[in-house]
Amino acid sequence: MELKVSSQSQGDQAIVTVSGEIDLYTAPRLQGELTAVLAGGRPVRVVVDMSGVEFCDSTGMNVLLAAMKRAREHGGGLDLASPRPAVRKILQVTGLDSVFTIVDATAAAGEGAATG
Numbered sequence: 659m660e661l662k663v664s665s666q667s668q669g670d671q672a673i674v675t676v677s678g679e680i681d682l683y684t685a686p687r688l689q690g691e692l693t694a695v696l697a698g699g700r701p702v703r704v705v706v707d708m709s710g711v712e713f714c715d716s717t718g719m720n721v722l723l724a725a726m727k728r729a730r731e732h733g734g735g736l737d738l739a740s741p742r743p744a745v746r747k748i749l750q751v752t753g754l755d756s757v758f759t760i761v762d763a764t765a766a767a768g769e770g771a772a773t774g
Contacts, residue, residue, distance in 0.1 A: 660678050661684035661687050662675075662710070663675070667695075670702055672702055672703070672705070673705045674704060674707065676706060676708060678711065680717070684718075685718050685721045689721045696729055696734075703734050706722065708741040723754075739761045739762070
C-alpha cells in the first residue's frame with residue numbers, strides 16, 4: 659500500500675498528515691517529511707495526523723520517536739492526532755502511548771487536549 663504524506667505550517671506549529679501504511683518500505687518518506695518540517699532548528703510543535711494510517715510497524719514508530727526527540731531538542735514537541743484503533747493498540751502494547759501525547763484531533767492539539 660502507498661503512503662501519502664503532506665505538511666502545512668501554521669506559525670510555530672506544523673501539521674503532518676499521513677495516510678496509508680507505515681512500514682520498512684514507506685517509513686523513509688515519512689522520515690523525509692518530518693526532517694524537512696524540523697529542519698529550521700527553531701521550536702516547532704509537530705502534530706502528526708494519524709487518522710488515515712491503517713498500519714504502523716516498528717520502523718514507523720522509530721521514525722516518530724526520532725522526530726519527537728529532535729523536536730524536543732529544539733524546544734518543541736510532537737503529538738499524534740487521531741490514531742485509528744489498530745495503531746492505538748500498537749502504541750498501547752509497546753508502551754508508547756505513555757511516551758507520545760495522543761490527541762483526538764489536529765484542532766485539539768493546538769489546545770493541548772491530551773487523551774490516553
